[in-house]
Amino acid sequence: MGIQTPNGFNLDNSGKRIVVDPVTRIEGHMRVEVNVDADNVIRNAVSTGTMWRGIEVILKNRDPRDAWAFTERICGVCTGTHALTSVRAVENALGITIPENANSIRNLMQLALQVHDHVVHFYHLHALDWVDVVSALSADPRATSTLAQSISSWPLSSPGYFKDLQTRLKKFVESGQLGPFKNGYWGSKAYRLPPEANLMAVAHYLEALDFQKEIVKIHTIFGGKNPHPNWLVGGVPCPINVDGTGAVGAINMERLNLISSIIDRIMEFNEMVYLPDVAAIGSFYKDWLYGGGISGQNVLAYGDVPEHANDYSAKNLKLPRGAIINGNLSEVLPVDHANPDEIQEFVVHSWYKYPDETKGLHPWDGITEPNYELGPNAKGTKTAIEQLDEGGKYSWIKAPRWKGHAMEVGPLARWVVGYAQNKAEFKDPVDKFLKDLDLPMSALFSTLGRTAARALESVWAGRQMRYFQDKLVANIKAGDSSTANVDKWKPESWPKEAKGFGFTEAPRGALAHWIKIKETKIDNYQCVVPTTWNGSPRDPQGNIGAFEASLMNTPMVNPEQPLEILRTIHSFDPCLACSTHVMSPDGQELAKVKVR
Amino acid sequence: MGTATETFYSVIRRQGITRRSFHKFCSLTATSLGLGPLAASRIANALETKPRVPVIWMHGLECTCCSESFIRSAHPLVKDAVLSMISLDYDDTIMAAAGHQAEAILEETRAKHKGQYILAVEGNPPLNEGGMFCIDGGKPFVEKLKMMAEDAMAIIAWGACASWGCVQAAKPNPTQATPIDKVITNKPIIKVPGCPPIAEVMTGVVTFITTFGKLPELDRQGRPKMFYSQRIHDKCYRRPHFDAGQFVEEWDDEAARKGYCLYKMGCKGPTTYNACSTVRWNGGVSFPIQSGHGCIGCSEDGFWDKGSFYDRLTNIKQFGIEKNADQIGMAAAGAVGAAVAAHAAVTAVKRLASKREDAGHNS
Numbered sequence: 001m002g003i004q005t006p007n008g009f010n011l012d013n014s015g016k017r018i019v020v021d022p023v024t025r026i027e028g029h030m031r032v033e034v035n036v037d038a039d040n041v042i043r044n045a046v047s048t049g050t051m052w053r054g055i056e057v058i059l060k061n062r063d064p065r066d067a068w069a070f071t072e073r074i075c076g077v078c079t080g081t082h083a084l085t086s087v088r089a090v091e092n093a094l095g096i097t098i099p100e101n102a103n104s105i106r107n108l109m110q111l112a113l114q115v116h117d118h119v120v121h122f123y124h125l126h127a128l129d130w131v132d133v134v135s136a137l138s139a140d141p142r143a144t145s146t147l148a149q150s151i152s153s154w155p156l157s158s159p160g161y162f163k164d165l166q167t168r169l170k171k172f173v174e175s176g177q178l179g180p181f182k183n184g185y186w187g188s189k190a191y192r193l194p195p196e197a198n199l200m201a202v203a204h205y206l207e208a209l210d211f212q213k214e215i216v217k218i219h220t221i222f223g224g225k226n227p228h229p230n231w232l233v234g235g236v237p238c239p240i241n242v243d244g245t246g247a248v249g250a251i252n253m254e255r256l257n258l259i260s261s262i263i264d265r266i267m268e269f270n271e272m273v274y275l276p277d278v279a280a281i282g283s284f285y286k287d288w289l290y291g292g293g294i295s296g297q298n299v300l301a302y303g304d305v306p307e308h309a310n311d312y313s314a315k316n317l318k319l320p321r322g323a324i325i326n327g328n329l330s331e332v333l334p335v336d337h338a339n340p341d342e343i344q345e346f347v348v349h350s351w352y353k354y355p356d357e358t359k360g361l362h363p364w365d366g367i368t369e370p371n372y373e374l375g376p377n378a379k380g381t382k383t384a385i386e387q388l389d390e391g392g393k394y395s396w397i398k399a400p401r402w403k404g405h406a407m408e409v410g411p412l413a414r415w416v417v418g419y420a421q422n423k424a425e426f427k428d429p430v431d432k433f434l435k436d437l438d439l440p441m442s443a444l445f446s447t448l449g450r451t452a453a454r455a456l457e458s459v460w461a462g463r464q465m466r467y468f469q470d471k472l473v474a475n476i477k478a479g480d481s482s483t484a485n486v487d488k489w490k491p492e493s494w495p496k497e498a499k500g501f502g503f504t505e506a507p508r509g510a511l512a513h514w515i516k517i518k519e520t521k522i523d524n525y526q527c528v529v530p531t532t533w534n535g536s537p538r539d540p541q542g543n544i545g546a547f548e549a550s551l552m553n554t555p556m557v558n559p560e561q562p563l564e565i566l567r568t569i570h571s572f573d574p575c576l577a578c579s580t581h582v583m584s585p586d587g588q589e590l591a592k593v594k595v596r
Numbered sequence: 597m598g599t600a601t602e603t604f605y606s607v608i609r610r611q612g613i614t615r616r617s618f619h620k621f622c623s624l625t626a627t628s629l630g631l632g633p634l635a636a637s638r639i640a641n642a643l644e645t646k647p648r649v650p651v652i653w654m655h656g657l658e659c660t661c662c663s664e665s666f667i668r669s670a671h672p673l674v675k676d677a678v679l680s681m682i683s684l685d686y687d688d689t690i691m692a693a694a695g696h697q698a699e700a701i702l703e704e705t706r707a708k709h710k711g712q713y714i715l716a717v718e719g720n721p722p723l724n725e726g727g728m729f730c731i732d733g734g735k736p737f738v739e740k741l742k743m744m745a746e747d748a749m750a751i752i753a754w755g756a757c758a759s760w761g762c763v764q765a766a767k768p769n770p771t772q773a774t775p776i777d778k779v780i781t782n783k784p785i786i787k788v789p790g791c792p793p794i795a796e797v798m799t800g801v802v803t804f805i806t807t808f809g810k811l812p813e814l815d816r817q818g819r820p821k822m823f824y825s826q827r828i829h830d831k832c833y834r835r836p837h838f839d840a841g842q843f844v845e846e847w848d849d850e851a852a853r854k855g856y857c858l859y860k861m862g863c864k865g866p867t868t869y870n871a872c873s874t875v876r877w878n879g880g881v882s883f884p885i886q887s888g889h890g891c892i893g894c895s896e897d898g899f900w901d902k903g904s905f906y907d908r909l910t911n912i913k914q915f916g917i918e919k920n921a922d923q924i925g926m927a928a929a930g931a932v933g934a935a936v937a938a939h940a941a942v943t944a945v946k947r948l949a950s951k952r953e954d955a956g957h958n959s
Contacts (some may be wrong), residue, residue: 012767021731024692024698027660029657043745052730053771054771058767058768063904069905073762073763074659076660076792077660079661125689134821177647177648179678179683180684180685180691182686183697222882223887223889224884224888225877229666232889237949249833249834250853284704385734427847482848486848
């Protein structure tokens with residue numbers, strides 16, 4: 001017995017149900033339940049966001065110029081990208097333009113975030129799904145050195161270096177206190193790397209841990225701290241002063257040099273460590289091409305990184321913008337955030353209430369009224385869930401749809417859109433990566449492809465940082481040191497009512513905020529975030545979201561050790577705090593409903 | 597090469613801690629936990645024979661900025677903290693295991709390290725909807741929190757969420773997000789506020805405990821005095837501009853480019869207790885005021901609900917102005933915003949007055 005979904009999956013929940021809760025190495029709280037058949041192949045998948053914070057109701061009646069700080073706290077991992085989305089939404093609503101320097105600085109911050117997030121995601125959240133730490137103990141350091149030197153000219157690659165590392169690792173493991181590596185799935189047949197590759201990867205896990213703290217210093221220079229740097233409606237808060245009185249406390253030559261040196265190191269690490277590692281690890285997993293889900297059918301990208309300030313049209317955005325439907329790569333469709341018929345959210349399987357749950361709502365008119373109840377076939381109780389009922393409500397995540405379609409967002413979506421648009425800077429690296437591994441184009445639509453797209457994007461982002469750093473310096477040299485536009489800073493200058501939207505590409509995918517302003521205060525604020533798209537539950541038509549689709553038909557080596565589930569879910573870089581922040585336009589009423 | 601594992605005791609002895617101090621620490625811990633003298637020797641024995649202190653790091657409603665901050669630590673490098681100083685046995689964000697293999701670690705830690713592990717909490721429990729706004733292992737997070745708190749040696753509240761509630765607890769707090777000291781009342785809780793706390797402050801608190809063999813001295817609000825007993829304003833490098841009455845009036849104006857004081861742009865430095873202006877951020881690179889934006893007061897209780905970040909300080913009720921800088925503290929009671937304004941004005945007037953005097957002398 002099975003249920004055929006409109007987006008092409010056959011769901012069969014007759015087999016054994018496996019529950020993974022908590023899903024770790026993600027941001028936030030998440031639960032996955034799958035049914036496996038007699039051969040341990042996944043035949044039904046249920047993904048659930050298990051937390052909810054209500055940031056948007058908290059935003060109601062506040063100063064729109066403060067919204068960036070609240071929405072930034074939606075996520076401390078992709079810190080800053082919500083803030084950027086928010087200041088863009090407010091600027092869009094109030095018709096505020098920003099100076100060219102502010103655009104370059106914002107791009108540098110956003111790109112630094114992309115690189116930081118991708119590096120930390122791959123090495124610290126994802127690598128342990130591919131790399132067996134304990135196996136590294138039996139590696140021959142000399143052979144590891146030979147391997148490392150064959151794939152890259154990264155200097156930390158001598159036999160002695162790997163031997164010292166292995167000794168430290170041995171001592172650590174022998175202490176019996178494995179810390180974060182405790183109870184991992186070490187020794188599982190799902191791991192495929194030889195010990196030497198494992199040792200190399202563990203070395204890079206530690207090197208990346210040291211390096212990532214350097215990347216974020218770009219945020220510290222422009223925004224004062226990381227996580228949660230400061231942003232500003234109308235530009236950026238950091239003034240530029242290269243040689244006048246007080247230059248030592250502003251963006252000056254020393255600061256520009258520090259940024260430049262970090263960019264150099266970013267480009268070096270991406271090109272000599274990150275991308276070669278993904279290719280090397282991928283070469284051992286190239287016949288494990290599961291996890292594609294809907295990536296080969298429906299993908300969505302909003303685009304980001306404007307070349308010039310204040311122009312958010314597709315042609316001015318360096319990250320691609322558009323939608324692909326039903327796998328038709330020959331047609332990239334335009335996306336309109338203001339069109340009420342395009343982006344809509346549904347709640348029939350989410351823990352919220354709508355007046356009519358067969359219909360979706362555009363974010364400007366969004367309603368979020370919590371309604372926590374389990375479906376009739378759930379097992380356990382409301383506060384001790386044993387098994388969810390996906391036929392009823394089962395997630396704190398809503399189901400966003402684009403023209404009715406479940407969409408995948410994220411690095412792979414961006415790169416597929418760029419590829420389909422025949423943009424050389426996206427198409428060529430993809431073709432080269434696949435060719436080097438001797439894989440067909442179809443292999444891109446997989447867990448491995450998603451992981452590869454992220455690495456390719458990190459390389460791309462590093463080069464773009466160099467571009468915008470040079471652009472910033474050239475603009476200052478040409479005599480422009482303006483960083484903020486204060487013409488409409490004062491609320492007295494605003495119209496009585498206004499509405500707007502802002503969008504970005506967060507590391508994990510398309511992100512947009514919609515705002516309504518009334519009498520200088522926030523009247524309604526809605527965010528639709530990447531993990532809401534990817535982690536969406538089923539919709540009224542029965543379409544499954546990207547996470548659920550990606551798990552389908554994957555064979556598991558041992559369902560008691562859910563490595564394959566983690567591997568594919570992690571490939572999306574899930575952010576559950578992001579996806580489950582959503583709140584109603586009428587917060588007061590909601591709070592009343594929930595007080596018991 | 598020695599293969600014997602270093603115990604907690606040998607690590608702290610290596611740091612120069614005497615055996616006597618070590619035992620004082622053990623009795624202090626036992627006393628602070630309300631245990632008898634026998635417990636002190638049991639703790640001592642455990643620490644002498646048990647290696648690195650186990651740390652359980654749990655996540656409630658939060659955004660993970662505290663974990664992200666922690667991994668930015670430059671001294672010590674977080675790699676060294678995790679591999680050599682503590683045993684981070686459970687942390688949802690970075691641990692290899694998931695599901696029941698992860699849950700098993702919690703049970704094992706309670707059984708094997710009863711009263712000996714540090715519970716680090718990032719985020720807070722929501723109490724509305726039976727706690728099911730934060731579900732962990734099918735159950736309300738608050739249950740897991742209470743269970744692990746029961747057998748912890750001490751609890752660290754990381755960041756503003758665990759310490760005060762932070763953004764999800766801002767009005768109208770729809771999930772009834774609750775600071776952890778409101779649900780755990782029988783254990784010592786060290787609050788390390790900030791959104792997030794500074795990385796080196798975080799590792800500083802952890803390594804203080806292992807290095808000096810005692811819990812840090814706390815203020816009345818439960819914060820380590822070493823990092824939270826002075827305001828940003830007290831040590832701000834722009835303070836001379838405040839005293840001189842030199843203020844940024846508008847974003848990106850000439851005064852902003854010269855690095856004048858951001859008080860008129862809404863800076864909350866005068867009412868915020870934290871180490872930003874001394875330790876600074878991300879390896880000492882900068883801090884918010886240095887980058888040109890005012891302090892938003894992210895380490896203070898309820899900072900989200902004190903008006904816009906761009907309002908000049910008003911309505912900050914728990915603030916006491918310094919007593920000896922200017923003779924205005926008494927008059928300012930209950931009207932702190934006015935007091936700070938007066939403080940600024942008075943110093944500016946003094947400056948002008950002294951200028952005039954100078955001018956007088958010259959003429």
